[in-house]
Amino acid sequence: MSKIRVLVVDDSPVYRKIITNALNRDPQIEVIGTAENGKIAIDLIKRLNPDVITLDLEMPEMDGLETLDRLKRSNSNVSVIVFSSHSYAGAKMTFDALEKGAFDFVPKPSNGSFSENLNKIFSLLVPKIKVCYLNKSSVSLKKATKRDKPDIKPLSLPIKRRDAVAIGVSTGGPSALKEIFSKLSLQISVPIFVVQHMPPLFTSQFAKRLDSLSPLKVKEAENAEQVKGGVIYLAPGDYHMELNNEDGKIRIRLHKGPPENNCRPSVDVLFRSVAKVYNGKTLAVILTGMGSDGLKGARLLKEKGAYIIAQDKATSVVWGMPKAIVDAGLADKILPLSQVPNAISDLVRK
Structure with missing residues (x-):
């Protein structure tokens, strides 16, 4: 199996390093680049063609939500896992991102040492990246807006009280x-x-x-x-x-x-x-x-x-x-x- 190519997008140099180091622990994953905002990320996605990007939502110049909108308009085939801050505003942005086609999200560790945060991100993010990659044909932004066609055949259901x-x-x-x-x-x-x-x-x-x-x-x-x-x-x-x-x-x-x-x-x-x-x-x-x-x-x-x-x-x-x-x-x-x-x-x- 070829390595899963990941682009890390985050305005924090510390978190770019933590996420990169965490992902590089896994031999099946290769971090092919990093970006400090969505504008840079869009350019790198065109040039590097990653399988998955990890996308911080709260960034200057172009935040995660605008980045998702731009990628969808360009019919991008990349899959996206977003990082969210542990706040009410962060939670709202996360659900907006999921509605815009993001595959899943990971909450950013709000405290802890460098090594503790690295371990948390490794345990949470790596399994999601692997599942995302395995289901890429159905979870990329290009596919995210497609809905199943309603099946209007009548259902034969049992008549029994359900409480x-x-x-x-x-x-x-x-x-x-x-x-x-x-x-x-x-x-x-x-x-x-x-x-x-x-x-x-x-x-x-x-x-x-x-x-x-x-x-x-x-x-x-x-x-x-x-x-x-x-x-x-x-x-x-x-x-x-x-x-x-x-x-x-x-x-x-x-x-x-x-x-x-x-x-x-x-x-x-x-x-x-x-x-x-x-x-x-x-x-x-x-x-x-x-x-x-x-x-x-x-x-x-x-x-x-x-x-x-x-x-x-x-x-x-x-x-x-x-x-x-x-x-x-x-x-x-x-x-x-x-x-x-x-x-x-x-x-x-x-």
Whole structure:
């Protein structure tokens, strides 16, 4: 396999060095250049033709968002992973960047020594670059604006009461959840629980963004709050989300238990809890994402009688988590993203 050619774009000389040193640790990756702003980066992209660029969002002269716009207008085939500051403004810019076609994001370490930050970036960034490269045909900026064509064939779905929906998603999740939640039926009267692999702070901003688009209320889950029907609960970053049945009232429990599948929040933790509280009266949906988080929990849900939907390969940014469900024979339906909102609405509406 040829090396993955990466261009590092950041206005900070320190971070350019940290990112370069981190990536050069991996023998499959080659940093072919660096740039201190978007204007320089666009010129280097034309000359060096990188596979992937890491793009800081907050830069002088030409920031990351303007750079993404320029690259899309030029029909660039490069894939982009953005770096974001750990702030509300940084989180907003990150979601704007994802909507403009960035593959994924990595939060910039806000403190720590040079070596500590290097190790953090290595562990977070290298796996995403490799997955990005392997899925380059579908995640480059040239492909990012293409949508799957809606399949208008009627779905044959079972008639059985579903008291809750549990959704697990990772890479590619922000755009997928936006697509789904903006099209859900107002007639949905059951709670929807969502684990999206995302750092702290970003989930609160993401919940607000989704709430502005969805006919249903979307909120970041709070510890000990009582669950209400017709509300979408998003697990906060760095917290597992579980459910407890206390005196006939279902409440959310957030905690910092050990990561599972290298994730906190973890889909498996949520799914296990949903299986315990709701038994088989559940609809589980596994969407685009790296890895196999949710597989063990989905097995338990299936044993209880839950109905399970997996997103198909063609419309997934990364067909990892859904593929694990499909390969294990747990999926009742494998659907393109365009069909998921109607499937959820039809299975759980009043």
